Amino acid sequence: MDLRTLSNFVVVARTGSVSAAAEQVLITQPALSRQMQALERELRLTLFDRAGGRLTLSAAGRELLPRVNEVLASTRRLSSVADSLAAGRLDRIAIATPATTETDIIAPFVATFGPVDPVPSIIDLAGRGDTETLRAGADLVVGGDPRGQRLDRLRLCELPVWAYVPPDHPWATRTSVTLDELSSTTILTLNPPFRARRILDEVARDDDLVLADVVECTGPQIAQALAAAGRGVAVLTDDSRFGLHALGIEGGRGVITVTLVASWSPQHHAAGALRDVAARLQAFCERRYGVIAS
Secondary structure, three states: OOOOHHHHHHHHHHOHHHHHHHHOOOEEEEEEEHHHHHHHHHHHHOOOOEEEOOOEEEEHHHHHHHHHHHHHHHHHHHHHHHHHOOOOOOEEEEEOOOHHHHHHHHHHHHHHOOOOEEEEEEEEEEOOOHHHHHHHOOEEOOOOOOOOOOOEEEEEEEEEEEEEEEEOOOOOOOOOOHHHHOOOEEEEEEEOOOHHHHHHHHHHHOOOOOOOOOOOOHHHHHHHHHHHHOOEEEEEEEOOOOEEEEEEEEOOOEEEEEEEEEOOOOOOHHHHHHHHHHHHHHHHHHHHHHOOOO
16 A cells, blocks of 8 residues: 555545645646545545535545554654664663662763653663673663673773771771771672672682672662671672761772773664763763773
């Protein structure tokens, strides 16, 4: 079914005259008449009642007209989306990120968006690889694994891995603690898929330290809540909660940090727009944390 013919049908219905409609759509009157007759044959319906040189919609025509308008409107929307895709524009963006990064970084970043920015949705990264996550429908991964994958990337910032203690803790007047000191206390942290935990374990191995008492918590808020209750030291990258005091952690190679990285596919139709979003996120992280990853 030809879309131009459907569009011309709408014009004929509106004007009630093939000659008037022909002038508007810039074809001859006989050609437009043949179009309408062919449409009626194809649909096996009488669309117009013809009397006194005027055309009025039949009952079937009146029933069909709003459906034709819906089809034409959908076609215009499809064309608009296709034009946007071809131009590399990004109207919506699916960001995959761990829950902790969503709360402390992505949500505050999205709060800076304006009316022309893409509408975001958030996907829980949940320990999956970046490439797998992008293939599953994400446009941008923030906080995934920066190693060994053929993706476009932008290093955003270095996030300190903090040791959180309550205000009455003996370490509460200090600004840092060594990993050696931490190894002799109860550590409240997350399970190994979280990068902060993996890096903590890696640094401990490099420093020949055994983290003997590690409590794996179901989420960073629980880890901090337990630290506030005096049940141990929370080791996380999250922002402080419950009035906890943050200490930097010194390993054998210096302060322990996590590199936050944004990743996207270079084959994405809006790869340039995704790079722009990542660059804005980098600037946001610089303002928030003060250090861009090298």
